[in-house]
Amino acid sequence: MKLENLDTPALFIDIDTVENNLTEMQRRIDHLGLTLRPHTKAHKIPQLARKQIDFGAKGICTSKLGEAEIMLEGGIEDILITTPIAGDNKVQRLIKLHTQYPKAKLYQVIDHPLHVESIAKLAKQSQVEVNLLIEVESGQQRCGVVVGQDLLALIEKIVDTQGVNYSGIQAYSGHLQLIKGFEERQKQARTAVTDLFDYIETELKPRNLTPQIISGGGTGTYQAYQGLHYTEIQAGSYLFMDASYTKIGDEQNQDANRQFVPALKVLSTVISHPTPNRAVIDAGMKSLSIDLGMPTVDTRQDITYQCGGDEHGILHIDSHQTLNIGQTLTLTPSHCDTTLNNFDYLHVVKNGQVVDTWKISGRGRSD
Ligand SMILES: Cc1ncc(COP(=O)(O)O)c(C=O)c1O
Numbered sequence: 358m359k360l361e362n363l364d365t366p367a368l369f370i371d372i373d374t375v376e377n378n379l380t381e382m383q384r385r386i387d388h389l390g391l392t393l394r395p396h397t398k399a400h401k402i403p404q405l406a407r408k409q410i411d412f413g414a415k416g417i418c419t420s421k422l423g424e425a426e427i428m429l430e431g432g433i434e435d436i437l438i439t440t441p442i443a444g445d446n447k448v449q450r451l452i453k454l455h456t457q458y459p460k461a462k463l464y465q466v467i468d469h470p471l472h473v474e475s476i477a478k479l480a481k482q483s484q485v486e487v488n489l490l491i492e493v494e495s496g497q498q499r500c501g502v503v504v505g506q507d508l509l510a511l512i513e514k515i516v517d518t519q520g521v522n523y524s525g526i527q528a529y530s531g532h533l534q535l536i537k538g539f540e541e542r543q544k545q546a547r548t549a550v551t552d553l554f555d556y557i558e559t560e561l562k563p564r565n566l567t568p569q570i571i572s573g574g575g576t577g578t579y580q581a582y583q584g585l586h587y588t589e590i591q592a593g594s595y596l597f598m599d600a601s602y603t604k605i606g607d608e609q610n611q612d613a614n615r616q617f618v619p620a621l622k623v624l625s626t627v628i629s630h631p632t633p634n635r636a637v638i639d640a641g642m643k644s645l646s647i648d649l650g651m652p653t654v655d656t657r658q659d660i661t662y663q664c665g666g667d668e669h670g671i672l673h674i675d676s677h678q679t680l681n682i683g684q685t686l687t688l689t690p691s692h693c694d695t696t697l698n699n700f701d702y703l704h705v706v707k708n709g710q711v712v713d714t715w716k717i718s719g720r721g722r723s724d
Pocket of ligand 1: 396399413418439468529531534573574577591592593594595660
């Protein structure tokens with residue numbers, strides 16, 4: 358089927374562009390002497406996770422247990438869950454994954470002694486060992502234990518507790534990913550983890566507590582970590598690239614990031630054209646997320662998108678080139694993660710033809 362014949366709104370990827378992005382990131386990571394453990398929260402699809410591993414990634418990250426469950430069902434068996442879990446339901450599910458997939462390498466992020474106690478209690482009962490990574494504060498002020506005495510106490514607690522392993526540290530500075538200007542972003546990313554690396558050298562190493570794994574970094578900051586003993590880069594958005602990421606600048610351009618090419622798109626239909634300068638499409642907030650700004654209309658710089666509510670997108674046309682009712686347009690989302698989570702299926706397009714359709718199995722799995 359031709360792309361234009363899909364019913365709309367429809368979410369699709371250009372698979373050649375995705376594969377070029379995967380190749381490019383792997384080449385860059387190899388060149389920096391780092392290792393890639395891509396975050397799959399942007400796509401939530403086991404087939405794409407498999408592709409990332411086939412292209413050289415060591416494993417994947419998921420944000421939530423629910424996403425990890427669908428990745429394991431899809432055959433992916435090296436997973437870091439990057440968000441702490443709390444409550445009996447969650448801990449039971451984590452332990453169940455360990456008993457259900459005994460050969461899988463699973464890592465859970467925590468940042469408090471209570472996490473250690475609750476996970477260790479059930480792990481001991483089920484006779485499994487849970488690998489833990491400690492999330493540290495690295496500027497975002499979200500989760501993460503502050504580097505210093507609290508971090509040391511947490512590491513020592515894990516080391517002294519049966520049923521859990523001290524596997525390493527997660528330091529992800531999410532607040533820096535979209536800072537404009539390459540040099541400034543890299544500088545801030547390194548500054549945010551200076552305390553951590555000093556602490557590892559001066560306090561952890563002498564006690565034989567050097568973390569085996571140090572995991573973090575995103576599409577905007579991965580280059581900052583060369584030579585810093587990060588063992589894994591968690592970048593995720595690079596495979597899709599959204600309109601927000603294309604504006605942050607790269608090593609050659611202050612205003613544009615051309616390292617990777619936008620591959621995730623929404624196909625939408627013009628449903629109304631009330632005035633020559635205003636048309637309406639069938640993709641509103643339930644198709645195109647607006648948490649990071651507005652999507653852009655491909656090949657039409659004269660058109661600006663305005664959210665018209667859940668189901669409508671209003672297009673302002675700053676030229677005499679009117680549209681036709683019934684015509685389709687392709688839009689680049691401003692934020693790939695939250696746009697993808699609006700759809701059940703992702704169409705795979707090659708040379709303008711729909712060659713496959715994947716279920717977004719992790720959609721809505723924020724549990
Ligand atoms: C913990 C963590 N690591 C990695 C990423 C991936 O970052 P990006 O999509 O900016 O590449 C995210 C994204 O939100 C994240 O929350």
